[in-house]
Amino acid sequence: MQTQLPADLLATRAGKTADTILRNCVHCGFCTATCPTYQLLGDELDSPRGRIYLIKQMLEGNEVSARTQLHIDRCLNCRSCETTCPSGVHYSRLLDIGQQYIQTQTTRPLLDRLQRYLLRLVVPYPKRYGFLTASARLIKPFLPAKLGQKIPPKAKVLPWKQQNHARKVLVLEGCVQSVSTPETNALAVQVLDKLGIEVLRPPKTGCCGALSQHLGANEEALEFMRRNIDAWRVHLNEVEAIISSASGCGVELKDYAHALAEDEDYKDEAAQVSALAKDLSEVIGKEVLPEMTPPETPIKVAFHSPCTLQHGQKITGVVETILKRAGYQLVNVENSHLCCGSAGTYSLLQAEISEKLKANKLAALGANQPDVIATANIGCQLHLADGDVPVKHWISLLLERL
Ligand code: SF4
Ligand code: SF4
Known part of the structure; x- marks a missing residue:
């Protein structure tokens, strides 16, 4: 589609990227068929095509209304539209730019800002998140059922049992998973050990940065990324992959190269991290698995x-x-x-x-x-x-x- 982004915006990397993505969209609407929010709400502005148009208008200098923000906020960033799009529109990247831009143009209502701030303050930090969920479990019987359902049960903490192997990988421990289901990575370590792969566990890794990024706090997201890179830096040349057993974090790791492309101190390692990033299934799917006994009764x-x-x-x-x-x-x-x-x-x-x-x-x-x-x-x-x-x-x- 035709665009008319202002010259000062076009001079920035975000502006250029947004312009290219917008021009790729031919407004055909194929993506609306697979958009969950459009299917549910039936409003064109809650479809990918509608949101792309809203972001275009906004970046072209039109007023950002509360309505614009509402339709952008309702997007799940599920990227189903990207899978469907025949023109290869990189919607999530455009959404990211749109979300950053909105931050500079509007002020959210106080309660909304507070809610988002508290999420950023607690969730990406395992100690704080662990304390919050443990406290919430104590008062769970007194909470409304719907809220109580959201509190994860007490986690099973398993030891990381493995031997030394020549083949090595790093694993992202992340934030929510490391508190709510730490057994997932402990079990992944056991499987990888059986396949002759050792998992390195350097200290001081943490959230991948996705939570802050999706809440519009880009600089904070970059800080989480830099922290992980600092922790992994010395191992980058000895591992064959950086594994994530949570696909939400894996997709973020694969985007480090783009996110830190303008950071002279980190861009090379960020590119290396993205090249090494693999979902756990990508690694295990390529291995020859030992003979397995099927369950006695079908599962x-x-x-x-x-x-x-x-x-x-x-x-x-x-x-x-x-x-x-x-x-x-x-x-x-x-x-x-x-x-x-x-x-x-x-x-x-x-x-x-x-x-x-x-x-x-x-x-x-x-x-x-x-x-x-x-x-x-x-x-x-x-x-x-x-x-x-x-x-x-x-x-x-x-x-x-x-
Ligand atoms: S995003 Fe893709 S599928 Fe959707 S309207 Fe644009 S070109 Fe068509
Ligand atoms: S990311 Fe998901 S919810 Fe958002 S516009 Fe695309 S399909 Fe719809």
């Missing part, structure tokens, strides 16, 4: 592929193949391309839409009576946990058969 698994895995990282069918090789029966899941409504902090900031998406997703996942739901991202795992079927990270199912 039916519904796999929920997180948006950050299938749309963000374009990894499809890999986990499903691993689980089939392990002897599980994969059941069909209708509309598997649609978001479950978790989407980072979306489930808290846009609770109503999120709950509807969750109800639809749980109905689709449960339709063929699975014994267990498997997934690959901590956000989805916690979000879907209040259904009737247990939700597990797929690595725990694999380890049970190894």
Whole structure:
């Protein structure tokens, strides 16, 4: 489409990037068919095409109204539209630029600002988040049921059992997963150990930066990225991959190169991190797995592929193949391309839409009576946990058969 971004904006990297992305969009509307918010709300401005138009208007210097902000805020950043788009429009990057731009043009209502600030202050820091969830568990019986459901149960802390191997990888421990389900990485370490791969665990790594970035705090996100790079720097030449068992963090690691491209002190290592970043399934899917004993009675698994895995990282069918090789029966899941409504902090900031998406997703996942739901991202795992079927990270199912 035609654009008329002001010259001062076009002189910036963000402006140039936005202009290129906008010009790639031919306004065909194919993406609307797979957009969860458009399907739910039926408003063109809650579709990718509508949001692209809103961002274009905004960047061209038109007023940013509360309505513009509302439709942008309602976007899940699920990237389903990117998968559908025949013109290769990099929507999420445009959204990111739009969200940063909004920060400079409007002031959110006080309560909204406070909520976002508190999320940034607590969630990316494992000690603070751990303290909050432990305290919340104490008062859970007195909380409304809906709020109580959001509090994760006490985590199982397992030791990292492994031997030294010539093949080495780093693993991102992250923030929410390291507190809520630390067993996921401990089990991943056991699986990798059986495959002859050692996991290095340097101190001082933390949140990948995604939470701050999606809340519009770009500089804070970059600081989290630099901190991880500082922790990994000495190992970058000895590892074959930097693994993430949470696809939401993995997609962010793969974007470090872009995020830090203008930082002279970090851009080379950021590019190296992005080149090494792999989802856990990408690494295990390429290995020759040992013979596995199928379960005595068939176990039916519904796999929920997180948006950050299938749309963000374009990894499809890999986990499903691993689980089939392990002897599980994969059941069909209708509309598997649609978001479950978790989407980072979306489930808290846009609770109503999120709950509807969750109800639809749980109905689709449960339709063929699975014994267990498997997934690959901590956000989805916690979000879907209040259904009737247990939700597990797929690595725990694999380890049970190894
Ligand atoms: S984003 Fe892609 S699919 Fe959507 S309107 Fe633009 S060109 Fe068409
Ligand atoms: S990222 Fe998801 S919710 Fe946002 S416009 Fe694209 S398909 Fe719709």
